């Protein structure tokens with residue numbers, strides 16, 4: 001049995017596009033994982049902590065048999081391998097990988113793991129690329145489609161299409 005993970009990628013330090021490409025390569029090399037789709041890359045105004053460089057954000061759809069805790073561990077390992085150093089909460093980072101959704105799964109195990117991702121409903125930088133990949137997908141806590149959630153979110157003007165991760169493979 002595989003699970004459908006929607007994973008968000010963000011970078012706002014150094015060669016941001018290269019970091020997104022590297023992250024997708026790492027994800028594609030996870031045992032038994034299959035990258036099904038990658039959204040466009042968006043350049044986005046920082047949220048939460050405003051005084052930091054603009055981000056590049058994207059979302060990938062990954063099919064994997066791993067359970068959500070194993071997936072989280074793998075993503076944290078990739079962040080570490082790519083040299084992410086945790087300093088300020090919400091602050092600059094070479095790479096941030098978050099699980100947004102895992103099918104209809106709901107996990108409320110704070111602070112370790114929340115699925116759906118705790119902050120996704122207010123984050124245009126997540127909802128815009130997610131809506132590009134899966135507009136009809138339903139957010140299991142609200143029962144609303146990603147298309148509807150994306151239309152409702154403020155701050156969409158801070159999200160501009162930047163390009164695509166054409167040569168990640």
Ligand SMILES: Nc1ncnc2c1ncn2[C@@H]1O[C@H](COP(=O)(O)OP(=O)(O)OP(=O)(O)O)[C@@H](O)[C@H]1O
Pocket residue numbers: 072086088089090091096097098099100111112113114115116117118119
């Ligand atoms: N859905 C999730 N995806 C990824 N990490 C999660 C999730 N739910 C809880 N976490 C936990 O959040 C911890 C901190 O994550 P991180 O340092 O990336 O926070 P942040 O990027 O500053 O803020 P945010 O999580 O709001 O984007 C992780 O170590 C992980 O245990």
Ligand SMILES: Nc1nc2c(c(=O)[nH]1)N=C(CO)CN2
Pocket residue numbers: 009010011044045046047048049055057089090091096125
């Ligand atoms: N635009 C944008 N803003 C952010 C982002 C991000 O990925 N994109 N990540 C944050 C911490 O998780 C805080 N703020």
